[in-house]
Amino acid sequence: MRVRVDEIPDSGRTLSLRWDQEMLDRFVPPDDPFHLKLPEPLQVELFLDKRTDHLTITGTIQGALEVGCHRCLRPFLLPVDEKVDIYLVTEERGEREDEKELEADELLYEFFDGEVIEVDELVAEQIFLGLPVKVLCSEDCRGICPGCGANLNEEACRCKVNHTSRSPFAKLEVLKKKQPEE
Ligand SMILES: [Zn+2]
Ligand SMILES: [Zn+2]
Numbered sequence: 001m002r003v004r005v006d007e008i009p010d011s012g013r014t015l016s017l018r019w020d021q022e023m024l025d026r027f028v029p030p031d032d033p034f035h036l037k038l039p040e041p042l043q044v045e046l047f048l049d050k051r052t053d054h055l056t057i058t059g060t061i062q063g064a065l066e067v068g069c070h071r072c073l074r075p076f077l078l079p080v081d082e083k084v085d086i087y088l089v090t091e092e093r094g095e096r097e098d099e100k101e102l103e104a105d106e107l108l109y110e111f112f113d114g115e116v117i118e119v120d121e122l123v124a125e126q127i128f129l130g131l132p133v134k135v136l137c138s139e140d141c142r143g144i145c146p147g148c149g150a151n152l153n154e155e156a157c158r159c160k161v162n163h164t165s166r167s168p169f170a171k172l173e174v175l176k177k178k179q180p181e182e
Helices: 021-027 091-096 119-129 160-165 170-178
Strands: 002-004 013-019 042-050 055-068 075-090 108-112 116-118
Touching: 002 119, 013 119, 021 119, 042 119, 055 119, 075 119, 108 116, 108 119, 116 119
Parallel strands: 075 108
Antiparallel strands: 002 116, 013 042, 042 055, 055 075
16 A cells, blocks of 8 residues: 555545555565565554644554464464664765764664655555564474474484484485486
């Protein structure tokens, strides 16, 4: 959704959006390490307010994202409860802004052309910024065995015994055996 600044009344404008999979697909990078999915749309509630030299966007993004565990790849639901607090300034103004002032508090500064607010893009940024560096299905997730691919949360490793008893040449033996007989 795009909102023109001149369409925002002086009293501000409330937006209520359902942010769904289709929207997510527009913004998620192709090499998304989180394997993000949205089984249910996120509920986005925003309030756009015009001030003399900037705009503020406040509100919430709530729901749950499906993510793939970074250790075992198993998908699970990660609750989303983001508080939105954006200070929107036009690009020229942003450049003149004192650096120190920009870092003054936890408000997120965003720049725009002064005419059109790309709401969906801002929501996407908020969602991605809110993600932890690493997502785990549980703190003690045991991951996947790099040898046999077993999900160690659910099954025992099938290669453990062989790892220790095999000589470095064991692999060669296997390769030889796999070759069709001439
Ligand atoms: Zn896991
Ligand atoms: Zn294994």
